[in-house]
Amino acid sequence: MSSGSRSGEFCPRCGDEIERAPEVDLPGGPRDPDAVLCDGCYFESFDLVDAPDRIEIRVCSQCGALHRGNRWVDVGARDYTEVAVEETAERLSVHVDADEVEWGVDPEQVDQNTIRMHCLFGGRVRETPISEEVTVPVYIARQTCDRCGRIAGDYYASIIQVRGTDREPTPEENDRAVEIAESYIADREATGDRNAFITETTRTDDGVDMKISTNQMGQGIAKRIVAELGGSVSEAPTLVTEDGDGNEVYRVTFTARLPPYTPGDVIDLDDDGGPVLVRSAHGNLKGTRLATGERYEASFEEGIDPEARKLGERADGEETTVVTVEDERAVQVLDPETFEAKTIPRPSYMDPDADTVRVFKHRNGLHVLPDPDDDE
Structure with a gap:
């Protein structure tokens, strides 16, 4: 008898004396009937890996979703090899007595819908190195998920x-x-x-x-x-x-x-304040008075739709020459159509040293437009 043996311990299957101390079940725990077997009898019927005969993966041919459990899950995959590896890993189980388990997989693409998963496992059981190879066919079943079915319908x-x-x-x-x-x-x-x-x-x-x-x-x-x-x-x-x-x-x-007006529209509110360049239509309409440069905001009651008339858009403006700045409220420019010198309101946003400005012309006259960078 070896030094690790117990006197009087025999394998209940073959009757040979056991040359190792059998595993002792913990009090109150489940009893493993194979724990008392000798190594020869134990390994005779031992399977390192429990693998299914085949695995079927349901995928949506439209969006690539994967059916798991009772629902479809987006996985963002078109190459299902990695999905097949993951599904195989989830459905294989290794014997509980195995330690230091390592495994690898070698996928073999048989056809568009079939992948053979060649899986090699290794580990130690009862201090004995052991290995096992299993091959699991994985079938890709292409279907239409609920979501794509609704869209198609x-x-x-x-x-x-x-x-x-x-x-x-x-x-x-x-x-x-x-x-x-x-x-x-x-x-x-x-x-x-x-x-x-x-x-x-x-x-x-x-x-x-x-x-x-x-x-x-x-x-x-x-x-x-x-x-x-x-x-x-x-x-x-x-x-x-x-x-x-x-x-x-x-x-x-x-x-x-x-809103009826969008940023960049030029509107006339008919309130003697002159045209307004719309800057925002959120909440209350907001803009800039072209005659003075002052900020305009419609009242709460008027909101985004004050009574007004659209005169045009900022894009309708044309560049023209500044003749002279008369004072802080007036500037003389050339009419871009007739090339006549005309005195028009000078808004606060106008640079007094500018040689040219963009002006908006409408039936009531000319107004200097602000630079786009001046808009809030």
Whole structure:
């Protein structure tokens, strides 16, 4: 008997004397019936690795999502080899008695939908080095996830309409509204929200329409649009169906109504203060008086839509020559059309040493425009 043996200890399977002390079960713990076997009998039926006969991975052929448990999960993968390795690692189990376990995997791409995972394991059991190789076929089942199915079926719960007040939104406003919507949806997708998507974006003569997956997201996007571009949001619910519990289901149209004036517009308020260059349409309309350079802000009651008439836009301005600065309130410039010298109001933002200025001409006269850098 070796020095590690116990007198009177025999293997219950083969009857040979055990040349090692068997594992002792902890009091109250589960008893391992194989612990009393000799090494020969123990390893005779020992499996280092428990592996499934095959693994099937369900993936969405449209967006690449992976089906795990009872839901689809975005993994952002198009090459599913790494996914197959991860799934294989999760479904293989190593014997609890193994120590110092190491393993490696060699994927073999059989065809577009089949990967053989050649897995080699090594470890120590009862102080004995042991290794085992298993091959697990992984099948890629390409399907359509719930989200892509809804998009393909033109599913949506809300509509966002971007419209102007007494005008059509500019192409830049329409583009920015779409960018805001896409950014909002991307933020929600980044949190794992698979209910976030834009089904369709349509540009019309009146503005832009977007079909959104949920009412909550439609409202959130509409609010973001007016927070940046100005205006207000109105809601119009429409009953479309009832759910399985008899609850009414509504589709809501959110109209983001943009202000009548945009930054860069020149308007006449008919208040003897002269034209105003619009700087902002958030909250209350704000701008700059072209005659004096003073700041203008509409009253709370007027908001973004004071009674006014649009005269043109900053882009309509033309550069002309300064003839002379007469005093702190008047300057003489050349009319850019007739080249006549005309005395016009000198606003506070005008540089008295300037040789040229940009002027805005309308039916009531000429006004000096501020430099774009002077806008707040």
